[in-house]
Amino acid sequence: MLKVTAETRLVGVIGDPVRHSRSPLIHNAGFEALALDWVYTAFPVRAGDGAAAVRAMRVLGIEGLSVTMPHKDAVAAAVDRRTPAVDALGACNCVAREGDELVGHNTDGDGFVAALRAEVGMDVAGVCAVVLGAGGAARAIIDALGRAGADRIIVVNRTAAKAERAAELSDRGRVGSLDDIASADLVVNATSIGMAGGPSPAGIGLDPALLHPQQVVADIVYQPLRTPLMVAAEQAGATVVGGLGMLLHQAAAQFELWTGLAAPLEAMRSALDHPC
Numbered sequence: 001m002l003k004v005t006a007e008t009r010l011v012g013v014i015g016d017p018v019r020h021s022r023s024p025l026i027h028n029a030g031f032e033a034l035a036l037d038w039v040y041t042a043f044p045v046r047a048g049d050g051a052a053a054v055r056a057m058r059v060l061g062i063e064g065l066s067v068t069m070p071h072k073d074a075v076a077a078a079v080d081r082r083t084p085a086v087d088a089l090g091a092c093n094c095v096a097r098e099g100d101e102l103v104g105h106n107t108d109g110d111g112f113v114a115a116l117r118a119e120v121g122m123d124v125a126g127v128c129a130v131v132l133g134a135g136g137a138a139r140a141i142i143d144a145l146g147r148a149g150a151d152r153i154i155v156v157n158r159t160a161a162k163a164e165r166a167a168e169l170s171d172r173g174r175v176g177s178l179d180d181i182a183s184a185d186l187v188v189n190a191t192s193i194g195m196a197g198g199p200s201p202a203g204i205g206l207d208p209a210l211l212h213p214q215q216v217v218a219d220i221v222y223q224p225l226r227t228p229l230m231v232a233a234e235q236a237g238a239t240v241v242g243g244l245g246m247l248l249h250q251a252a253a254q255f256e257l258w259t260g261l262a263a264p265l266e267a268m269r270s271a272l273d274h275p276c
């Protein structure tokens, strides 16, 4: 049973809304598995208060923060130092202490790449990837795919100007169309289409005949666990990856930044799979 004392180290997630977050579940399972006297909670922080939350972290001695909507940009601007990924993206999803400095990281893209490796053994070096979407998650994935050596990164998005800006994140990026899916090794849905309560699954508008058994099809949406795209990809014989792996691996990277210890992935995954 969790026992919080004056020695307990505190980390948490800031966001609005944030009470639905699965991050406390994942991180507290990790702390428990390693018998660390750490606790992770959720802080509902209103839009506009991201920089104040960073100041609070300094004042209260909070060890680290996960950062979710709508604070990723404001926190990126408020930290003492940023990783190259945060500089490129202008968005930060994790703050960690390094000595006296608060450093802004973005673990989303690398978490996605790590999930592909862990779940289906895919190394993205040399692959042709089609990324559907150009929002915050898509941009992090495009940046990480580029750094991990993807050969071509083709961005397909409803709003053309956003697709252009996202494709510029990598020198191997370009804007494309849904037809590019037929020649892709990796197809990623990084839009909110397919998410429970989100835009209609018909919104992607892709022809399932473009999917085939030589592809990996990843959907980063994790509510529901099986999205319409995943069902179509399975029917086409493709290798399918759901969104929980990215959620787990981006959290594991944060855990390691804060504690300096290897994240206990099995315990953290089990907390996601069996939340009660």
Ligand code: NAP
Residues within 6 Å of the ligand: 108, 132, 133, 134, 135, 136, 137, 138, 157, 158, 159, 162, 190, 191, 192, 193, 195, 199, 200, 203, 204, 220, 221, 222, 243, 244, 246, 247, 248, 250
């Ligand atoms: P975001 O910044 O709001 O971007 C949303 C993206 O979806 C944009 O590209 C947007 O296109 C597109 N989109 C939304 N509605 C659409 C519609 N009706 N038709 C076509 N395109 C539409 O959101 P985000 O933070 O990137 O998150 C995207 C999804 O990823 C969410 O479902 C989120 O839960 C999930 N996610 C998962 C993880 C994980 O760890 N698995 C991590 C982060 C996010 P426009 O540019 O044209 O508006």
